[in-house]
Amino acid sequence: MLARTLTLLALATATLAIPLDQLERRATVTPDATCGGAYGYTCLGSSFGNCCSTHGWCGSTAAYCGTGCQPAYGNCGSNTPPTTTSTSKTTPPTSTPTAGTLSECLTQKNVPIRLASSSDFSQLAQPYNLRLPYTPAVIVLPTTVQHVSDAVTCAAKYKVKVQPRGGGHSYAAFGLGGQNGAMVIDLQSFQQVSLDVNNIAKVGGGVRLGNLAQAIYDQKQRALPHGTCPGVGIGGHATHGGFGFSSRAWGLTLDTIVGLDVVLANGSSVKATSTAYPDIYYALRGAAESFGIVTSFYLQTQPAPSSVINWSFSIPNMFSSAATSANNFLHIQKFAQNASVVDRNLGMGMYMDGQGFSISGTYFGSLTNFNNKIKPELLRGLPAPTSQSATSMTWLQSLTALAGQALTQPTTGYNQHDNFFAKSLVVPTSGQFTATTLTSYFDYIIKNGVNSANPWFSIINLYGGPGSEINTKSTSFSAYSHRTSLWVIQHYGFTGSTGTPFPAGIIPFITGLSNSITSEQPQTVFPAYPNYVDPSLTPAQAHAAYFDSATYAKLAGIKQKVDPGKVFWNPQAIGN
Numbered sequence: 001m002l003a004r005t006l007t008l009l010a011l012a013t014a015t016l017a018i019p020l021d022q023l024e025r026r027a028t029v030t031p032d033a034t035c036g037g038a039y040g041y042t043c044l045g046s047s048f049g050n051c052c053s054t055h056g057w058c059g060s061t062a063a064y065c066g067t068g069c070q071p072a073y074g075n076c077g078s079n080t081p082p083t084t085t086s087t088s089k090t091t092p093p094t095s096t097p098t099a100g101t102l103s104e105c106l107t108q109k110n111v112p113i114r115l116a117s118s119s120d121f122s123q124l125a126q127p128y129n130l131r132l133p134y135t136p137a138v139i140v141l142p143t144t145v146q147h148v149s150d151a152v153t154c155a156a157k158y159k160v161k162v163q164p165r166g167g168g169h170s171y172a173a174f175g176l177g178g179q180n181g182a183m184v185i186d187l188q189s190f191q192q193v194s195l196d197v198n199n200i201a202k203v204g205g206g207v208r209l210g211n212l213a214q215a216i217y218d219q220k221q222r223a224l225p226h227g228t229c230p231g232v233g234i235g236g237h238a239t240h241g242g243f244g245f246s247s248r249a250w251g252l253t254l255d256t257i258v259g260l261d262v263v264l265a266n267g268s269s270v271k272a273t274s275t276a277y278p279d280i281y282y283a284l285r286g287a288a289e290s291f292g293i294v295t296s297f298y299l300q301t302q303p304a305p306s307s308v309i310n311w312s313f314s315i316p317n318m319f320s321s322a323a324t325s326a327n328n329f330l331h332i333q334k335f336a337q338n339a340s341v342v343d344r345n346l347g348m349g350m351y352m353d354g355q356g357f358s359i360s361g362t363y364f365g366s367l368t369n370f371n372n373k374i375k376p377e378l379l380r381g382l383p384a385p386t387s388q389s390a391t392s393m394t395w396l397q398s399l400t401a402l403a404g405q406a407l408t409q410p411t412t413g414y415n416q417h418d419n420f421f422a423k424s425l426v427v428p429t430s431g432q433f434t435a436t437t438l439t440s441y442f443d444y445i446i447k448n449g450v451n452s453a454n455p456w457f458s459i460i461n462l463y464g465g466p467g468s469e470i471n472t473k474s475t476s477f478s479a480y481s482h483r484t485s486l487w488v489i490q491h492y493g494f495t496g497s498t499g500t501p502f503p504a505g506i507i508p509f510i511t512g513l514s515n516s517i518t519s520e521q522p523q524t525v526f527p528a529y530p531n532y533v534d535p536s537l538t539p540a541q542a543h544a545a546y547f548d549s550a551t552y553a554k555l556a557g558i559k560q561k562v563d564p565g566k567v568f569w570n571p572q573a574i575g576n
Contacts, residue, residue, distance in 0.1 A: 028041055028042065029041065029042060029043075030043055030048065033048040033266050033267075035052035035053075035058050036052045036074075042073045043073060043075070048266045049061075049074075049266055050080070051065035051074050051075050051076060051079055054070065058266055060079035060157070060266075061156060064564070065078055102158040102183075105158065109150040109151075109154065112140070112142065113141065123415075125184075127175075127176055128168050128169045128416070128418065129170075129171055129173055130418065131502045132172060133173070134179060135180045136182050136184040137183060140183060140185045142186075142187070142190075145269050148185060148263045148293050148295060149263050149267040152263055152264075152266075152293065153267035155183045156565060156567045159565075160181070161181075161183065161568075161569040162183045162185060162567050164185050164187060164289060164294070165184050165185065165186045165187065165233075166205055166206055166207075166233030166236060167209075167234070167235065167236065167237070168186075168414070169232045169233060171420075171422055171533045171534070171535070172571075173535075174289060174570040175236070178570040179570075187205040187206035187233075187235065187295070192204040192296070193211070193215035193216060195220050195222060199220060200258060200259075200300055202296055202297070205233075205234065205293070206234075208232065208409045210231065210408055211409055214396070217304055217395065220301075221303065221304045222301035222302065224253060224299055224302065225242065225243075225244050225251060225253055226238075226244045227243060228244060228402040230406070230407045230408075231409050236288075237253055238257060239285060240287075240288075240480070240531045240533075241254055241482075241529060243470075245349070245361050245362040247347070248463070248468045250302055252480065254285050254286070255473060255478075256299045256300045256301070257297060257299060258299070259297075260272050260284050260294050260297055261294065261295045262280065262288075263292055264280070264292045264563070265564075269295070272284060279558045279561070280292070282479055282554070283558045283574075284479075285478035286478050286481070286551070287530075287547075289570060290555070290559060290570075291558070291562060291568060293568075304395040305395055306394075306395075308362050308364060308394070309366075309367055309390055310360075310391055311363060311370065311375075311389060311390040312358055313358065313387075314387045315358065315382055316357075316384075318352065318383075318442070319354060319445060322439045322440075322442040323439055325442040326435050328383070331381050331382065332359065333486075336462050336465045337464075337466065338466070339466035341373060341374055341377045342465055343467045346362075348360075349462060350459070350460045350461075351458070353449075354449035354452055370390055419495040419500070420493060420494035420495070420506075421536075422490060422491060422510065423491050423514045423532070424489060425488070425491075425514055425517060425528065426526060427524075427526065430524075431523070432486050432487070433487075434520070434521065437517055437520040437521050440516045440519070441517055445513070449509070452509065453505060454496065454509070455493070456493040458489060458490065458491050459490045459492070460489045461488050462486070462487060463485040463487065470485070471483050471484060479551055479554075481546070481547050481548040482527055482529070488529050491510045491513040493507070527545050527546065539571065539572050539576035556574060559575045560575070
């Protein structure tokens with residue numbers, strides 16, 4: 001009798017050790033796919049799956065129901081719920097699709113899809129980079145977040161890899177999965193742009209940059225830092241960096257993100273912020289395509305400037321003498337770090353293609369100050385420009401001039417393409433160009449690029465320098481690692497005609513451009529810019545190029561927690 005009494009007392013004491021609110025939540029079906037541990041919710045009867053994984057997320061596959069599964073918060077061993085009557089305060093489990101194929105699963109859930117037999121499938125599956133065509137297993141065209149959630153759930157069930165497609169401009173065609181047979185979730189219907197009382201813009205995952213810029217200006221004369229191509233989608237641009245000439249003043253597009261609505265691998269939809277789902281918030285800002293489908297962004301906007309100076313100088317004779325060109329570039333590099341002249345209000349980049357060399361950018365200041373202070377110091381010692389301009393214009397006029405086309409872009413039927421290969425280098429301030437490196441670079445261009453059989457260009461943008469907002473953030477701020485950069489270089493070779501086969505010589509030439517720099521500074525680590533994704537890199541090379549080691553380790557840990565089955569995948573995804 002005494003033994004039985006002691007046993008009952010021990011059980012009662014153990015029960016009382018659990019906080020009352022957690023006991024109540026243990027009997028409550030999860031509203032957001034979290035479970036167990038600090039969360040306390042049960043998965044049993046949820047729409048996300050009946051198993052609570054070791055990491056505290058609900059799901060239905062072996063990754064959730066197998067090793068480490070928490071039986072106190074759901075089913076283990078199998079997603080099938082127990083047949084015995086339960087007295088817990090759970091809602092009835094939702095029906096599990098009995099479909100035998102992926103398309104049947106999607107159709108049963110009324111998810112809009114296109115298959116290879118659909119009349120518009122070929123147009124929807126066409127990549128921006130025509131060099132890399134892939135054929136998806138299915139293209140999902142959701143109009144609601146529920147469609148996205150159901151599509152991800154079906155893909156996980158049938159072990160089909162998933163990738164989002166916003167604007168579709170991925171250099172590696174990762175928006176098509178980066179391989180045949182993926183599920184593409186095309187967000188073209190997610191076109192909302194609205195500003196709240198705090199001037200935070202809620203932006204649908206399918207919005208293109210030009211439409212975004214036009215919309216927030218029209219609504220409240222607001223602005224954001226972003227790239228110059230109006231057809232690029234917000235999704236990949238914002239989640240991998242997002243540079244524009246205004247970024248030295250305002251930061252990257254990524255830096256403006258204060259929240260994201262995202263569908264995770266188990267089909268749950270959550271809003272991630274710095275305080276809610278902070279690990280997911282961290283991962284999405286740098287590697288979103290490995291973690292979920294962002295259906296909406298929340299971006300902190302800036303007042304649009306009343307005027308902007310757009311400026312440009314064409315510098316002659318940059319491809320005659322490698323030594324002379326190297327000295328000219330060294331002057332530009334020194335100018336870019338001269339705090340007595342340069343501040344955060346100056347955006348600057350260089351363009352070269354073996355025929356011409358130009359320096360251009362924007363300035364948030366007066367035309368008088370630009371002409372009297374900035375221009376003389378920049379041009380001092382350089383060859384006299386063959387053409388030059390410095391013009392004051394409105395914010396929208398500035399964006400339109402930089403784009404070279406109208407800002408407003410079609411929301412469906414977008415049909416701009418190229419046929420190309422590109423590589424990038426991030427040049428750290430501590431490892432900036434030496435005279436030897438620049439001589440090697442221009443020597444390579446003079447020998448191989450001046451009379452190249454195929455068109456190419458290099459763009460070298462100033463990310464760092466005095467006052468740059470890009471470099472004010474620490475590497476712990478987000479999963480974007482490159483916070484000590486001075487320059488970011490893009491080397492880009494293309495066919496000149498999208499209908500012609502891709503010439504074999506372009507890839508080695510572009511690779512040689514990058515090698516002419518890195519070979520001369522072996523002591524310098526040159527990362528790569530994630531938005532210029534390079535499909536020639538192995539997964540390990542890509543991870544090392546895009547992320548520092550601590551960032552990647554953190555991302556890999558988050559991936560294991562929220563997507564252990566690797567539902568979201570491309571050839572360079574986190575965890576590969």
